[in-house]
Amino acid sequence: MNIGIIGSGNMGASMGKIWAAKGHKVLFSFSKDQEKLRAVAAAAGPNARTGAPAGAVAFGEVILFSVPWAAVPEALKAAGDFQGKTLFSCINRLKPDFSGLEVGTRTSAAEEIVNLAPGAKVVEAIPPMTQILAADSRRLGGQQISTFYCGDDKAAKASVASLLCDLDFDPVDAGSLTSGRYIEPARDALRSTGLRHGHGTQAGDEAAPGLTLQ
Amino acid sequence: MMKISILGAGSVGGTLGSAWARKGHDVFFGVPRPGDARTRELLTTIGSKARAGAVAEAATAGDVIVLATPWPATRNAVQAAGNLAGKVVVDCTNPLKEDFSGLALGYTTSGAEQVAEWAKDAKVFKAFNQTGFNIMADPAFDGQRAVIFVCGDDDTHKPTVLKLATDIGFEAIDAGSLVIARLLEPYAMLWIHLALARGLGRDFAFVLHRREKEAS
Numbered sequence: 189m190n191i192g193i194i195g196s197g198n199m200g201a202s203m204g205k206i207w208a209a210k211g212h213k214v215l216f217s218f219s220k221d222q223e224k225l226r227a228v229a230a231a232a233g234p235n236a237r238t239g240a241p242a243g244a245v246a247f248g249e250v251i252l253f254s255v256p257w258a259a260v261p262e263a264l265k266a267a268g269d270f271q272g273k274t275l276f277s278c279i280n281r282l283k284p285d286f287s288g289l290e291v292g293t294r295t296s297a298a299e300e301i302v303n304l305a306p307g308a309k310v311v312e313a314i315p316p317m318t319q320i321l322a323a324d325s326r327r328l329g330g331q332q333i334s335t336f337y338c339g340d341d342k343a344a345k346a347s348v349a350s351l352l353c354d355l356d357f358d359p360v361d362a363g364s365l366t367s368g369r370y371i372e373p374a375r376d377a378l379r380s381t382g383l384r385h386g387h388g389t390q391a392g393d394e395a396a397p398g399l400t401l402q
Numbered sequence: 403m404m405k406i407s408i409l410g411a412g413s414v415g416g417t418l419g420s421a422w423a424r425k426g427h428d429v430f431f432g433v434p435r436p437g438d439a440r441t442r443e444l445l446t447t448i449g450s451k452a453r454a455g456a457v458a459e460a461a462t463a464g465d466v467i468v469l470a471t472p473w474p475a476t477r478n479a480v481q482a483a484g485n486l487a488g489k490v491v492v493d494c495t496n497p498l499k500e501d502f503s504g505l506a507l508g509y510t511t512s513g514a515e516q517v518a519e520w521a522k523d524a525k526v527f528k529a530f531n532q533t534g535f536n537i538m539a540d541p542a543f544d545g546q547r548a549v550i551f552v553c554g555d556d557d558t559h560k561p562t563v564l565k566l567a568t569d570i571g572f573e574a575i576d577a578g579s580l581v582i583a584r585l586l587e588p589y590a591m592l593w594i595h596l597a598l599a600r601g602l603g604r605d606f607a608f609v610l611h612r613r614e615k616e617a618s
Contacts, residue, residue: 288509292584293504328612369591370589370595371592374592377551377586380578381576398611401607402546402548
C-alpha cells in the first residue's frame, strides 16, 4: 500500500518505519526540522521518501494523520483536498499542558477532524505509547496489544485494520466514528497512568502500559 | 476483614458483595426495600456474611460505602445515606444516558466529582465502573487478571480501595486523583459499547500489560 504520513514525530516516524519494513511505500511529511525528516526517511530504508503534506495526500491510498492537536489546522491547510482518501487519525485532543482532554462525550477529535477535512474518510485508531512502537517487538509478555479503531466507512476501516495488523497490534472494531468519544479518553487514561507510575511515554523510557482484550 | 456497605443490590452490587463475603468481609446491602424477594434471594445465596437494611443504616454500618446504583438513583441514594463525612465512598456508577447510548457528563466534570459534591466531606473513589458484573464475579483470564483503575484524592485510604479490588481477583491500578474519573468513565463506556452495541458480548475484559525494564 502507498501510505502518506502527515506528522513525522515519534508516532508517525515509528509507524512509518515498521510499514516500510513490511514492504509498504511510505512518504513522510510535516516536520519543523527538514533535516530530521530526512533522517527519519533514511532510517526507514528504501521504501521511504520525504515530501510535503499535499504530496503525502496525492501519494497515499491511506494518509496517517499524526500531528499534535495544535498543529491540525496548519497541517490540514498544507495537505489540501482529501476527497475520497482514507484519513487514519491517531490524534488525541490534549490540552496544551497535557493535563487532560479538551473535547469529549458530546464530540471527539475524530469527529472534529471530519469537519475540518471535508470529503476524507476518517478512521481513528490511537496506537500504544511511542516506546512500544519504537521497540523491536510490539508485543508485551508475548501478547498483541489491542488497538481500538472506529470510523464510518467500511472499506477505509478495513485498510486501517490491516495496517494495524502490520504493526503487530490486535485491531478491535469499536464502531462508528462517534466511538472516538470513548477511545480518546481510554487512551488518555493509559497515558496518565503511565506517567503516574513513572513509565513515561517516550521512546527509550523503561516501560509502557498497553491494554489487551481478553 | 472490613465492614462493607453496598448501596444497591443489583447485578454489580450483588456480585461485588458475594465476592467480598467469600473473602471474609462483612457485607451490608443498603436498599429501599430490604425485604423484597430479590434481596432475600441474594442474602440466601451469600449466606451468613451478608445482611440487608435501609440505606441510612448501611451508611453507619460500613467502614467503606460502595455506590452500586443506576446513575439516576445515585443522588437519592447518597442523600438517603445521610452524613458521609470522613467515610470512604467507592463510586462504581457510570453517568449513562437512559438508553445506554453514551455518557451524560463530560470532560468538564464526571459522575465521581458529582458524587463528591453530594457526599459532603466523604473520601470518594472511583472504581468498579469499568467492566461488567460477570467479570467482577471472575476476573481471571488464562492466568491473567482483568484490570480495574482506581482514582481518588485521599492517599491514606486509597490502599484500602485498591485492596478491595485485588481481594476479588483484579489487578488494581492507582490512576490518580478523582478528576481522572473524567477519563475512566468514557473508558468504561468503551467496554459497554463493545459489549452491548458491537456484539462482543459481556465475557471479555481489558488486561493491562507492561514492558519489563530491560536488563542493562
